[in-house]
Amino acid sequence: MSWIDVGSIDQIPVRGARILKTAVGCVALFRTSEAEVFATSDRCPHKGGPLSDGIVHGKSVTCPLHNWVFSLETGEAQGADEGQIATYPVRVENGRIIIDGTQLAKRTAA
Template sequence: MTDWIDIAELNDVPRRGARVVKTAHGCVAVFRTAEDEVFALDNACPHKKGPLSEGIVHGKAVTCPLHNWAISLETGSVMGVDEGQVSTYPARVQDGRILLDGTFLRARAVA
């Protein structure tokens, strides 16, 4: 059974933008696309730990503000290079609210 955590209203995250959510299990960057899709990833780029939440969201990707590495919001993989991965977290929108999978977050915190 999934334990969804209500973290914010969808409108709290701007379209093509992001917000950092501090949870008891660490910080998660939550991204909103122009189509109102929501994705959650670790906030650190695998290259030089740039803050992905401060990057530019385009399509279903975010570009790191430090060195322009593009990260897939769907998979967390670095686009265009063979190395690097960002952890992703299950997220969804329900009744205008953004929810994160709490069971998944807790399992990641223990690992």
């Protein structure tokens, strides 16, 4: 893994998100009320809604368009919905957000 410092945890509001533009598209960095950080794709697979505009609750995010709920840990849709979003390895060290750049550099064919 190739870890990259992408900023301070304080740059993400509690129960909020921030966008990181990468070669694989926009990645949403989410901060929970427990000061945990998760990284996922920013697009809902249902209608492409921006998950970074969604509501963070526990270790989940709710899509702002149609209320689909995704686990920030696994990316799996919860409840009756089916689908999954990409997740990326991320951690917090000394108040800094560190993300695995190896996965973010992989561009897939459209």
